[in-house]
Amino acid sequence: MxxxxxxxxxxxxxxxxxxxxxxxxxxxxxxxxxxxxxxxxxxxxxxxxxxxxxxxxxxxxxxxxxxxxxxxxxxxxxxxxxxxxxxxxxxxxxxxxxxxxxxxxxxxxxxxxxxxxxxxxxxxxxxxxxxxxxxxxxxLADAHAHILQYGFKMQLRLDQARSLSELLDTLEDYVRKHPSGPDTWIEAMGWDHTKWSDTDGSFPTAADLASRPTLAALPIALHRVDVHALWISPRALELTKAHNGGGLPVSVPGGEILRDSAGEPTGIFVDAAQSLVPVPKWSRQQVREYADRAIKDALAVGLTSIHDAATSVEEFELFKQLDTERKLPIRVYAMADSDRLTLKEAKQLEIYDTSPTAHVRMRSVKLFTDGALGSWGAALLSPYSDKPDAHGIMRHPEEELLKTAREWWERGWGVNIHAIGDRANKAVLDIFEEIGNDPDDSDAIAKRRPRIEHSQIMRPEDLQRSGKLGVLTSVQPTHATSDMNYAEARLGPERIKGAYAYQTLLQASRNHVLPLGSDFPVESINPLYGFYAAVARLDNEGNSPHGSGGWYPAERLTRAQALKGMTLDAAYAAFAEEVLGSLSASxxxxxxxxxxxxxxxxxxxxxxxxxxxxxxxxxxxxxxxxxxxxxxx
The missing domain is CATH 2.30.40.10 (Urease, subunit C, domain 1)
Structure with a gap:
């Protein structure tokens, strides 16, 4: 808006x-x-x-x-x-x-x-x-979002395309308005192949980009809407191979390079494999423009606090600079992005939390387990129902993730871990149970308020275990309504019962806390879209696979529960409930x-x-x- x-x-x-x-x-x-x-x-x-x-x-x-x-x-x-x-x-x-x-x-x-x-x-x-x-x-607070990535996405709206052909038209129009040479990268975000009307739901390829003469010779890198897959052009593929010594690895730990029947890369790089693509770093001017756009749009839709769910050191310094310049009216609760920290930065980074009312804070770290459901990257205990040869991707082995989480935990940091699939969520709960266990204090884990970011697909026993342990499950209601048209085909009729289970998670929570966010720019920045999705379980046209009554309506939240999730619960998840989150004295x-x-x-x-x-x-x-x-x- x-x-x-x-x-x-x-x-x-x-x-x-x-x-x-x-x-x-x-x-x-x-x-x-x-x-x-x-x-x-x-x-x-x-x-x-x-x-x-x-x-x-x-x-x-x-x-x-x-x-x-x-x-x-x-x-x-x-x-x-x-x-x-x-x-x-x-x-x-x-x-x-x-x-x-x-x-x-x-x-x-x-x-x-x-x-x-x-x-x-x-x-x-x-x-x-x-x-x-x-x-x-x-x-209103967004308990899980990406500020700069939103500004980046808004420069070229791939998310509005409802067909591959329409997306290619959008790209050609952009190229005509922004002429560039064969070594000037075009980078954008937002495509979603599950919504295209002219394909069979498979991933697009580099050849699709080369099918348009105006695009064929350009290095193009297009991030999927969930940022867990990167689609590149033939020219970008050439530059990627050159950047990696003239070829590409056969396998990538924590990622995948999709290949055709002849073993050649198709142009899709999933999760950790995306780091192989030498997309140029954003300039300082671009970063500032992206931040300004996100802040402006956030205020227009009633957001006063944002939990930035993977903040690099450079981005955090920008937020502090904006605050110093009195150009940061919103409150930013930053989670340090473990994937973008160098080893030296990770060891030297210190908690920055002057006050729970401050406009810039960083007292938690964001770790990652798996990919996303839309790109078949969510790590599952059993194969995908619509892709029996795939279990998803664990971006880091369980043992490595445990070691990393323990190191941050022992230094006093809040630990927030991305987990989509049931294998990933089980692994995260196992980790919190081990690193937070204190025989003399049954509330030891709850006091630290560790978070699972997404908590999307969980075994029934893990839905309850999260609450018993005192782990906060931070969810995004619009993910349910965005995924509902294909989620059951991916997961099957039994596994889907433990997915997007918001009311169950809320009731299982030790303190009845369920922080709500959007994951923008994956979803809309408008928090009312999430509010609506939480209480209706319908898309914005009033539809669902189960009709107008909503998709698995037993998991709907009441309006009061949804408001609390976007205000007081989000404040609690940021250790700020004593001063933010409700209209109360003091x-x-x-x-x-x-x-x-x-x-x-x-x-x-x-x-x-x-x-x-x-x-x-x-x-x-x-x-x-x-x-x-x-x-x-």
């Missing part, structure tokens, strides 16, 4: 503050608060004519919505009418009468402490009434205003996809859009 998607603010007529009361009580509210501040003219209410959209907020204010339409994700007070914000912190929540009287007492305490009971020092509390129909939620004022009630279970589920963000607020400041309503002093 871009800024142009935001609906223009409408000038609303002045309305009285709400306190779960009807119009007959409005005069009572005025009288009560005028009396509470007798002798201080500032405490008498008068309407101030203001523009319909606030982009700069007072240092202190009460924000009020329709009765109960502020969804806090706080289990003690899940719905309130108003929140009181002072600078960057939420001071209290409740009905208008409650927060106004609280503010009066709060001011009295401050005056007694600092001003010697001087009445003139008392500050009035501006009340901003949102226009009818708007709701407020905590700022927490940071990170919140989002939507143009409709996505939490109302009586509304059609498809309405969620039509919702737009009116405003995104971080640390009490508007960072996207504006707040539509009236101000009352």
């Amino acid at each position: 871009s800024a142009s998607d935001k609906r223009p603010g409408q000038r609303a007529t002045a309305r009285t503050p709400r306190a779960n009361t009807d119009s007959s009580n409005k005069q009572v509210i005025y009288t009560l608060f005028a009396s509470a501040a007798a002798g201080t003219a500032a405490w008498y209410y008068s309407f101030i004519h203001t523009p319909p959209s606030f982009t700069v907020l007072p240092s202190s204010y009460a924000l009020c919505a329709d009765a109960g339409k502020i969804y806090t994700a706080d289990p003690v007070k899940p719905n309130v009418d108003c929140i009181v914000v002072d600078k960057q912190t939420i001071l209290t929540t409740g009905a208008l009468l409650e927060v106004q009287f609280w503010w009066d007492g709060y001011q009295n305490e401050l005056i007694a402490k600092w001003y010697g009971n001087e009445p003139s020092a008392k500050k009035p509390l501006p009340v901003i009434n949102l226009r009818p129909g708007l709701i407020v939620t905590p700022g 927490k940071r004022a990170d919140y989002v205003i939507f143009d409709r009630d996505i939490m109302d279970e009586s509304r059609p589920v498809g309405d969620i996809l039509e919702a737009k963000v009116e405003a995104t607020i971080i640390d009490g400041k508007v960072v996207y859009g504006g707040i539509s309503g009236n101000s009352i002093l």
